[in-house]
Every structure is written in C-alpha cells, then in structure tokens.
Amino acid sequence: HGGLVHLVANMGALWLIGRAVERNHGTLVTFIIYMVSALGANILSVMMQPGYILVGASGAIFGLVGVCLADIVLNWRLLFVVFRQRSDHSWTVAFCSIIWILFDLAFNSILGWTPFIDNFAHLGGMLYGFLMGCTVLQRLPLKFFGKTSGTFYRARIRLLRLFSATAVLGMLLCSSFLLMRSDGATSPCWNCRYISCAPFPFWTEQKWWHCDGCDSVTAQTITDDSNTFFQQIDLSCPQGNVELIDVRAKQISDKPQLAKELPKLCRKHCFAMD
Numbered sequence: 001h002g003g004l005v006h007l008v009a010n011m012g013a014l015w016l017i018g019r020a021v022e023r024n025h026g027t028l029v030t031f032i033i034y035m036v037s038a039l040g041a042n043i044l045s046v047m048m049q050p051g052y053i054l055v056g057a058s059g060a061i062f063g064l065v066g067v068c069l070a071d072i073v074l075n076w077r078l079l080f081v082v083f084r085q086r087s088d089h090s091w092t093v094a095f096c097s098i099i100w101i102l103f104d105l106a107f108n109s110i111l112g113w114t115p116f117i118d119n120f121a122h123l124g125g126m127l128y129g130f131l132m133g134c135t136v137l138q139r140l141p142l143k144f145f146g147k148t149s150g151t152f153y154r155a156r157i158r159l160l161r162l163f164s165a166t167a168v169l170g171m172l173l174c175s176s177f178l179l180m181r182s183d184g185a186t187s188p189c190w191n192c193r194y195i196s197c198a199p200f201p202f203w204t205e206q207k208w209w210h211c212d213g214c215d216s217v218t219a220q221t222i223t224d225d226s227n228t229f230f231q232q233i234d235l236s237c238p239q240g241n242v243e244l245i246d247v248r249a250k251q252i253s254d255k256p257q258l259a260k261e262l263p264k265l266c267r268k269h270c271f272a273m274d
Helices: 004-025 026-049 058-072 081-084 090-111 121-136 149-181 191-196 254-270
Strands: 218-223 230-236 242-246
Touching: 004 026, 004 058, 026 058, 026 121, 026 149, 026 191, 058 090, 058 121, 058 149, 081 149, 081 230, 090 121, 121 149, 230 254, 242 254
Parallel strands: none
Antiparallel strands: 218 230, 230 242
16 A cells, blocks of 8 residues: 555445445455456556556455445335335435435546546446446345336346446456557557546646656667767657657756756657647
C-alpha cells in the first residue's frame, strides 16, 4: 500500500463491504469475485498506464462495490417491498437510494481525477465486480415474498447472466492479449489518460498537476565539439515517439539544467497537435 492511511482506508472498506457481501453470498462466491476483480482491474491499469506503479487492493474492493450494484439489479423487484408494505412513500425511498448510489459513484470518479489515485483500477474493478455479480449471485426467491416471476422476467435474467459471463471472459482475454502485445512503455489509448487524471486548474496554464507524463521524460543530447552548449536533443515523448528539438537558443551546457527544461519542451513539442 501507499502508506498507513491507504492501508487503513482499504481495510476499513474491506471490512464493511466485504463482510456484508460474504455474509449474504458466501465465502467462495466473495473470494472468486474479489480475485477476478483484482486481476481484471490490475491488467486494465497496467495496460492503460504503463510505467506507473499500482499499489493497494482498491480494484478488488471496488469489485465488491460492483457486487452490491449487481445485487440491486438482480433483486430490484424485491428491494423496496418492505417499504411498500409499510407506507405509500416507496418510490420516494427508491429515488433517494438511486440518487445516493449515483452520487457515491460520481464522487469516487471525480476523486480519481486527482494524482496518485487510479481510476482505471477503481472503475475497472467495479465493472468486473458488477458483471461477476450478475453472473454468479443467487437471486432472492420471489415466491418467498408472495411474488411471481413470468417467463419474460426469467428469460431476461438468464440473458443478463449470459451477457455478463461473456463480457467478463472477453474483457480478460482481450486486455491480457493487448498487454502481452504492448511494449511496456506506450498506452493503446493515450488520450484515455484523462479518465484517471485531469489537469487542474483547467482554466490557467499554471497547473497544480499535469497528466501528460512529461515530468518523467528522458532525452539524448547532441553536442558539437566546437561549442560548449547542447545543440539538439532527441526527446522521448510519453506517447512513444521521439522528437528532434533544437535547443541552441537556450544555451544549456549541463545536464541538470537540461533536465529541468525537459517537461516544458515535452509539453511544447510532444503535444503540439493534441
């Protein structure tokens, strides 16, 4: 984990959410969903953000959040049956519950736009958890609550399970294949980086943080024996391409000074057409 706070936060979330899922659906089902979510989330993160270090179990924990969403979808007809029996405000309760879930998802997604928080792992884990939940979770029996399920309803649930299982398998195979084919340095979708990081403040050039990878770029210098200053550099851009840049006007003669200029040169030349 990335420190004691990260560890405590993850363990607290795992204790609250994981315990509820395990109590309702069993240890084996919870373990399978947890591991598949962890695997899928980590593959997605490594594939989309090569060169970044992923720590923690957040992808798997968000997978358990996805299980809760799948539980709601599978048992939607029974979710508010108690409120319907007790009062006439069942739809108000349902509406407020949906708004709260959407707010929670939006808040965590926005939080994931800040540095050092991996939205690919979070949202990827949640997606895998949701699909796995739709595949393996057992629905509550409608007859126990005095409800009946028609042929169309049962067919819809079966189609949902089939689609979810196919999607999980397809996503794991495709992402693993793309990861094995990658060079370990470039992302298959470079502009997708904004899913996990948003430059801020976006209304000014003076950013608190950038999301372009320019802070860690490297360059090969080209010098002239007749001149003490660097003439040109081959700048390795975050996208994987190499830019030949003339730096004679800057009159830089030592590498530490050049290293400080590389992020600026990267943002000027590597993203000129972005």
